[in-house]
Amino acid sequence: MTKALSFLKEIDFSKQDLMDLIDLSIKFKELKKKRIAHKYLDGLNIALIFEKSSTRTRSAFTVAGQDLGMNVTYLGAGEIQLGKKESVIDTAKVLGSMFDGIEYRGFKQEDVEALAEHSGVPVWNGLTDTWHPTQMIADFMTLKEHFGSLEGLSIAYIGDGRNNMANSLLVTSAILGVNVTIIAPKTLQPEEEIIALAHAHNTGATLTITDDVNAVSGVDMLYTDVWVSMGEEVDFKERIDFLLPYQINSDLIAKTGNDKVIVMHCLPAFHDLNTETGQEIYDQYGLAELEITDEVFQKHSATIFQEAENRMHSIKAIMYQSLKNI
Structure with a gap:
């Protein structure tokens, strides 16, 4: 993988990086089907920010995080002040001090990029108006x-x-x-x-x-x-x-x-x-x-x-x- 721990857009990664993720996904699917526990990230905490509603993305991040042993916190559009009473940068610094990773599903690609730059933890793009990398x-x-x-x-x-x-x-x-x-x-x-x-x-x-x-x-x-x-x-x-x-x-x-x-x-x-x-x-x-x-x-x-x-x-x-x- 590249040095970038966040997953914001496809062009941040090489062909081999993406192929490695595809192959790893298939391996995790096999573990799931065989009901083999894989709590490899036990005890970590992640936040899921959803400015846009979701079925698959929210469910996927929640179950995937729990399967890996992580604690998952959902932050809906009406539950945080992202870009309203608190800037994206300030929110990033706050959440980065409390969580080990952040998912963002919303509108502006600039917002997910800012979260990654200022939070100090990996950020995953669950969808923006420009890209849908996951x-x-x-x-x-x-x-x-x-x-x-x-x-x-x-x-x-x-x-x-x-x-x-x-x-x-x-x-x-x-x-x-x-x-x-x-x-x-x-x-x-x-x-x-x-x-x-x-x-x-x-x-x-x-x-x-x-x-x-x-x-x-x-x-x-x-x-x-x-x-x-x-x-x-x-x-x-x-x-x-x-x-x-x-x-x-x-x-x-x-x-x-x-x-x-x-x-x-x-x-x-x-x-x-x-x-x-x-x-x-x-x-x-x-x-x-x-x-x-x-x-x-x-x-x-x-x-x-x-x-x-x-x-x-x-x-x-x-x-x-x-x-x-x-």
Whole structure:
């Protein structure tokens, strides 16, 4: 691993660093499945800061921390003064004096960077508006489990290409040498700065940015995410109309020409009417499915929920690698 004990964004790490984390995640998964205790960080204390709500990230950090023997304290948006009555820097110094590690899930990448700089303890990025690095270890862990290796794989992300998931998939694929295509309308494609970072850290991957849905041809995996990110203020109807041609459905699957293609989604997914939000969207816009159809979701649900479970194993590996020498 690099000297950086925090896990803030993918470009802080080399290909070997990330591969080591993926392999360690798989080892921790084996221990969990065999119910072999691994309280390697017994007695340490970590804080989980959540400015954005969460199911998988909060659950993964909590269970992973407890499995490793740590005491876990949750700090929700309404429970601390981060950036409101107390600056991020002051909060970092306070929490760093009490905890051995800090997770942050929120909005600004600058905030998680400031926590890492001023707390004096490892900080883990549970998601910001720019990057979602812990998701990447789980995603590429899932790909390695499914295909046996990452070598020679080609993946495609389709939908809103400017969000944190598209950014992280593009850059992480480049670092790992996995061919990646980002398919999105031209106005929703990754920013030039993100594309430049991907090229700067590329270890041999083919990187493609396009608005052509036919670019899914030959890929091994299709990936999508919600069309409106948490906290994003947009005209929802306009966004839906814009991205409906980029929905993962049976026609898009057929365009891959690969009967072994898999589908992944970081969740939550709007694929049916079994949520209040899903029902509201249907009532207002008449759409029962958004970024992925229920047919495709159900067919590939085993992989999608394997990916979700892997959040816990990969986060365990990330925290252990940061704290093992304390």
